[in-house]
Amino acid sequence: FGAFCPEPLHLSPKFFGDFSSFLFRIGASSDSSRVFRASGDNSNFVYCNAHKEMLPNGIAFGGNLDSRFFGLWLHDSLET
Numbered sequence: 001f002g003a004f005c006p007e008p009l010h011l012s013p014k015f016f017g018d019f020s021s022f023l024f025r026i027g028a029s030s031d032s033s034r035v036f037r038a039s040g041d042n043s044n045f046v047y048c049n050a051h052k053e054m055l056p057n058g059i060a061f062g063g064n065l066d067s068r069f070f071g072l073w074l075h076d077s078l079e080t
Helices: none
Strands: 002-004 012-016 022-025 034-037 046-049 058-061 072-075
Touching: none
Parallel strands: none
Antiparallel strands: 002 022, 012 046, 022 034, 046 058, 058 072
16 A cells, blocks of 8 residues: 655645545555545645644545544554
8 A cells, every 4th residue: 555645745734735646555466456546525635744742743645634534644653
């Protein structure tokens, strides 16, 4: 499982990126590999934050900060 962001990751308390960002899964066969593009429901593409007590600290692709639900989330400690 992985993600693509068209611009360098940078610390920000807000989402950034654009519709060229996507998540992907590489499976054992080409049939099980898949690309997950943005739904268009919002502009929450990429989030990268650290050292903030009131906000999640880590890297997120897609999702919502308020609900803490993301398409892909990597905590800054790299723990799940």
